[in-house]
Amino acid sequence: MTVAAVVFDVGETLLDDTREWNAWADWIGVPRHTFSAVLGAVTAAGRDNAETFRYFRPDFDLATERAHREANGRGEQIEESDLYSDVRPCLNELHRRGLWLGVAGNQTAKAAALLRALDLPVDHIATSAEWGVAKPDPAFFEQVIATAGVEPGRIVYVGDHRDNDVIPAKAAGIRTVLLRRGPWGYLWADNPVARQNADWVIDSLAELPALLGTA
Template structure:
């Protein structure tokens, strides 16, 4: 029986549209071009960083982020705030807590993402990022950290994410219940793949209390 529900961040809780549009402007390419390249990366199982390389060959990603911070120190830049939350997040997390589930947030994010999420006062008992753990999905060590943080056995954890490669398959391999959210380019594409049969596929986070109770 599932006791803890753990959530990925990007395109699970956070709508990344504004982030990608700000990147398109920063890189000097039309929004449709950059978004199309990201979709191509999702379809071809390429890292999303490849989209940056396509439009700016040789780009030093970390150096560009540092320059951006100097150019726009008070802007969101590569970050997010409460305005980027998908509308089903708060009601879904609240319903899970009311149903007796513990709620945890843990995803591949830079350290500053934790502060951004904590500022939203979400009904979660813990928030962690890959950077502070020093290990990223899909590495087994990340899911071992998730289990240790949750304080329950892996089979008592549901991991919710929008990707088969980063979320669903490694969570299943770790003994957790995988939930694939059909949202964002990876979510829609991955839901069509045969491997999605290993997961419960949902279209909204508000489906979770009923799915997990069943």
């Protein structure tokens, strides 16, 4: 079945999350390497990223602290420099071929606005906050399918996370690409369950146009 649409996750797929994680470490007042190490341990245990904060502040509430950051002028930022270098060349080539391109991830409504301001060559950008449902909920991928407007077997979802991206997208009938990038991508790229559910595993988005050319 010919691929008609490609939808991309955001963090560690399109965006290097280093700056945002460092901003959180600074905000809660812990050394960046310490925060990173605990995040890695949470990741390896297959738990939600938000649990990282509770090791440092047991009563931490992510939504409240995010609002406090914004109010203090230290809120979320996404700039051109946060994009991985292979993002625009990949998107430009897939756009040139006439594929429908989307971006959909577990992010805030502000992140969606910041991504739109980058003027990426995509047809649609949405986040979990805008849709009111987050990965890995099956309803998120139902929304992906509805937004792309084609049969799920003609959609490819590209992400770095085994449990949030590859497994639920595959269960929805979507074809899947696991990107070996960021802590989750490296952790799970060779995982048997990830391999069972990923149609392809790649090391860079530069590989994607050629790969889809044979799909």
